[in-house]
Amino acid sequence: MSDTVHVLNGPNLxxxxxxxxxIYGAATLADVEALCRxxxxxLGFDIVFRQTxxxxxxxxxxxxxxxxxxxxxxxxxxxxxxxxxxDAVSAVGVPTIEVHLSxxxxxxxxxxxxxxxxxxxxxxxxxxxxxxxxxxxxxxxxPPSS
Ligand code: CA2
Numbered sequence: 001m002s003d004t005v006h007v008l009n010g011p012n013l014x015x016x017x018x019x020x021x022x023i024y025g026a027a028t029l030a031d032v033e034a035l036c037r038x039x040x041x042x043l044g045f046d047i048v049f050r051q052t053x054x055x056x057x058x059x060x061x062x063x064x065x066x067x068x069x070x071x072x073x074x075x076x077x078x079x080x081x082x083x084x085x086x087d088a089v090s091a092v093g094v095p096t097i098e099v100h101l102s103x104x105x106x107x108x109x110x111x112x113x114x115x116x117x118x119x120x121x122x123x124x125x126x127x128x129x130x131x132x133x134x135x136x137x138x139x140x141x142x143p144p145s146s
Contacts, residue, residue, distance in 0.1 A: 086116055
């Protein structure tokens with residue numbers, strides 16, 4: 001079984017730590033990547049960490065994760081809008097943990113809907129960058145190919 005886990009990030013997450021620290025905290029995306037690499041090393045995972053502002057590129061990233069041990073996916077705003085991402089997660093056959101920095105259920109109603117949750121293996125939100133760490137641990141806890 002592959003030990004590679006893809007950590008995929010959607011639109012505007014490249015701005016982390018530079019705007020809206022009240023909602024998203026002070027950590028930058030580079031800080032989140034470092035956290036994921038440190039946790040990945042503990043868990044024996046090779047981490048592929050990517051970000052894009054483009055929906056189609058995110059579809060490509062998900063498809064490129066075929067055969068991986070898992071995907072930790074923060075699709076950001078596309079979570080709430082994208083049938084294409086849902087279809088990609090469903091098609092790739094890799095256990096996918098949907099993660100969010102913020103507690104989306106404590107925010108606007110439009111953030112309560114996710115096109116991804118029904119096809120994700122699980123969902124973690126509200127723990128800031130630790131949501132990603134918990135996502136990696138969730139993948140480590142899964143039996144092979146579940
Ligand atoms: O809480 C999360 O992780 C979100 O996925 C973040 C998305 C939001 O649309 C989701 O509802 C919840 C937004 C990411 C944008 O990140 C920014 C970071 C700094 C400044 C502005 C936006």
